[in-house]
Amino acid sequence: YSAVTTQASPCSINGFPLVRNISELPQDSYGRGGLSHITVAGSLLHGLKEVEVWLQTFSPGSFTPIHRHSCEEVFVVMKGSGTLYLAESSHAKYPGKPQEYLIFANSTFHIPVNEVHQVWNTNEHEDLQVLVIISRPPVKVFTYEDWLMPHTAAKLKFPYFWDEQCVQTPQKDEL
Amino acid sequence: YSAVTTQASPCSINGFPLVRNISELPQDSYGRGGLSHITVAGSLLHGLKEVEVWLQTFSPGSFTPIHRHSCEEVFVVMKGSGTLYLAESSHAKYPGKPQEYLIFANSTFHIPVNEVHQVWNTNEHEDLQVLVIISRPPVKVFTYEDWLMPHTAAKLKFPYFWDEQCVQTPQKDEL
Ligand SMILES: [Zn+2]
Numbered sequence: 001y002s003a004v005t006t007q008a009s010p011c012s013i014n015g016f017p018l019v020r021n022i023s024e025l026p027q028d029s030y031g032r033g034g035l036s037h038i039t040v041a042g043s044l045l046h047g048l049k050e051v052e053v054w055l056q057t058f059s060p061g062s063f064t065p066i067h068r069h070s071c072e073e074v075f076v077v078m079k080g081s082g083t084l085y086l087a088e089s090s091h092a093k094y095p096g097k098p099q100e101y102l103i104f105a106n107s108t109f110h111i112p113v114n115e116v117h118q119v120w121n122t123n124e125h126e127d128l129q130v131l132v133i134i135s136r137p138p139v140k141v142f143t144y145e146d147w148l149m150p151h152t153a154a155k156l157k158f159p160y161f162w163d164e165q166c167v168q169t170p171q172k173d174e175l
Numbered sequence: 176y177s178a179v180t181t182q183a184s185p186c187s188i189n190g191f192p193l194v195r196n197i198s199e200l201p202q203d204s205y206g207r208g209g210l211s212h213i214t215v216a217g218s219l220l221h222g223l224k225e226v227e228v229w230l231q232t233f234s235p236g237s238f239t240p241i242h243r244h245s246c247e248e249v250f251v252v253m254k255g256s257g258t259l260y261l262a263e264s265s266h267a268k269y270p271g272k273p274q275e276y277l278i279f280a281n282s283t284f285h286i287p288v289n290e291v292h293q294v295w296n297t298n299e300h301e302d303l304q305v306l307v308i309i310s311r312p313p314v315k316v317f318t319y320e321d322w323l324m325p326h327t328a329a330k331l332k333f334p335y336f337w338d339e340q341c342v343q344t345p346q347k348d349e350l
Pocket residue numbers: 067069073111117
C-alpha cells in the first residue's frame with residue numbers, strides 16, 4: 001500500500017488499503033468557508049452502500065447550510081462546542097423559527113428524517129469537530145436560504161460538495 | 176432533562192434529550208469479559224431505523240466473537256491498537272485462516288458484508304476504544320467457535336448482547 005495511490009485516484013473504490021490512517025485521507029473545504037471535510041468511509045470513495053462516515057471541522061463562526069434530507073444522520077461531537085438549530089417538522093409551508101440546542105464535546109444527537117437543521121460553531125475560541133454518520137449514501141440535500149423559505153422552494157444540491165468530483169459523468173474522450 | 180429518567184427507562188425511545196452526554200449514557204459489559212459497551216445512538220433505545228452507533232472499549236487481551244453479519248460495519252479507532260482478523264469470503268464451507276491487519280488510533284476500516292471477522296485488543300498495555308457504525312439495526316450476528324467451523328453451523332445470536340433487555344416481549348402482567 002502506498003499513500004500515493006490513494007491520492008492519485010480520489011474517486012476509485014479500488015486501491016485503498018483496508019485499514020486507513022484518517023490523518024492521511026484527503027481533506028478539503030470543498031469551497032465552503034471554515035470547513036475541513038474528510039470522507040472517512042464513503043459510498044463513492046470506498047464502495048459503502050448503506051452508511052457513510054465523515055469527519056468535519058468547523059472553524060469558529062462557520063456553519064452548515066440550513067438543510068434537510070430524508071436519510072438518518074447521527075453526530076458525535078469530538079471537540080469544541082456549538083449550536084444545533086432544528087425546526088421540528090410541522091404542517092407549515094416553511095421551517096419557521098428553529099429550536100436551539102447546545103452541543104459540546106462528547107455529546108451526540110441525531111437529526112430526525114426530513115427535519116430542517118443547521119450546525120453552527122458558535123464558540124469563538126475553538127474549532128468544532130464532529131463525526132457524522134448518514135444512511136442512504138450518497139447524501140441528497142435540500143438547502144434553504146433562510147428559515148422562512150418554503151419547503152417547496154428548497155434547492156436540491158446533488159451531488160453534495162464532497163461528492164461532486166466523484167459522481168460518474170459520461171467519458172467524453174470516448175465519443 | 177435528568178440522568179435519572181434515562182436510567183429509569185433503558186429501553187424507551189421517549190424521554191431522551193435530543194443532545195445526550197455520552198459519558199452519562201448506560202455503560203455495561205453485557206456479560207462479556209473486558210468489554211465496555213455504550214449504545215451512542217440505537218434502534219431500540221433511540222428509535223433509529225437505518226444506522227446505529229456504539230462506543231466500545233476492549234481491555235488488553237479482550238476481543239469480539241468470531242462472527243459475520245449481513246449489515247455494513249465501519250470502525251473508527253479512537254484509542255489504543257489491536258488486530259483485525261478477517262476471512263475473505265470464499266466458496267469454502269468454513270472461514271479458514273484469517274488475514275491479520277494492525278489497527279491503530281485514528282485508523283478506520285469497514286467489514287465487507289457477510290465476511291467473517293474478529294477484533295482483538297492485542298496490545299497488552301492499553302485499552303482499545305472503537306466507535307462502531309452498523310446499518311440495518313438491530314444487529315443480527317452469526318457467531319463461530321473457531322475459524323474452521325462451517326458457515327452453516329454458525330449460530331444466530333439475536334437479540335445481540337446489548338439488545339437483549341430491550342427486545343419487546345409480551346407483557347405477561349397484562350394477561
Ligand atoms: Zn444534515
